[in-house]
Amino acid sequence: MELNANFTRRTLIHAAQLPWIASPVAGIERRMLDRIGDEVARATSIVRYAPGSQFTAHVHGGGEEFLVLDGVFSDEHGDCPAGTYVRNPPTSHHTPGSRAGCTIFVKLWQFDPADRTPVRIASSERAYVPAPGQPGVEWLPLFRDQREEVRLERWAAGAEIVLACTAPLELLVLDGDFAECGDVLVAQSWLRLPAGASLRARVGPHGCRVWIKSGRFADAFIVPA
Template identity: 55%
Template sequence: MRINADFTKRAAVHFADTDWVKSPAAGVERKMLDRIGDEVARATTIVRFAPGSAFAAHTHDGGEEFLVLDGVFQDETGHFPAGSYVRNPPTSSHTPSAQDGATILVKLHQFDPDDRTAVRLSLKASGNAALFKNAREDVRVATWGPGEAVELDAVGGIEVFVIEGGFAEAEEDFSVWDWLRLPPGSVFHGVAGPKGARVWIKSGHLADMV
């Protein structure tokens, strides 16, 4: 399976325009943003867990990071409510579930193979937050004021995911849970919407994909 798999091109997915697709686990559905591979894949996905649903225990050979968008996500290491950011490095394993339901943004098989840094963070209700940074990538949350013009260097590529509010880029409007990816060598030029925007940003990590 290949979805938005050409990393030399701009890619955008709008949450409201994308269908949910059933996963192999009962009660777990997905909206695929980008993907290379089948069930074991390099993937960026919005995943929705119905109350009481779970995945079988598994190991993340290529690592996993996720942002909890709503509900409470659970595994052996704890309970992660909306606003939680988690990195499970390569070779880690867990049994994910959601007793009362949850929706997460998750990225799989995108870590440096030698990365062994685990992260467990809870975002504040507003403001900016540095989530993770190393020589390969920078992950953060940014808050933009109403109508604010934003320019971001994307020399190593960039992804911008809307948590709250919205923005416009290249005459395209992005709202809650919409996703944009720009290729390495780009510059992000955006303007926050009338209610401002809170966005999850990952940059620098796509340099080896082109």
């Protein structure tokens, strides 16, 4: 299966308008954003856990990165309330589930194969700081290495945001809205831009909060066998 697999194009998906697709596990559903592969896949998805649902224990051969959007995600390493950012590197393993239900934004098989660095950040407990040279923008760094950078950004109401994509860039709207290229992006809108593109956004009257990843994630992924 290939879905939105051309990384040289601007790709915009309003995920909140997509139907939920059942996973092989009862009570766990997905909205697929991009995908290369079948059940084991290089994938970007929004995943919803019904209360009491749980995957069986498994190993992440290609790594897993996720942000909890609502509810509380749990595994043997602890509870992750909304706003928690997690990186489970290649060869890590866990038994994920949710007692009360939750929704997560998740990326699979998109790590450097040699990465062994686990990350778990409760973003609600950290402060945003003004972004240098970007009026109306505050950010909260989540992860950075030689390959990629991941952060949360908070955009002020009415701000004009310009981002030059020296590397591919991926963005998920968490709340609020902004207009870009004639489109209005709202919560769960997902945008991917290729290197060389520019993002020019006008933020809506209530401001906006976004998750952003930039770097070489487009050309250094693992394709599962």
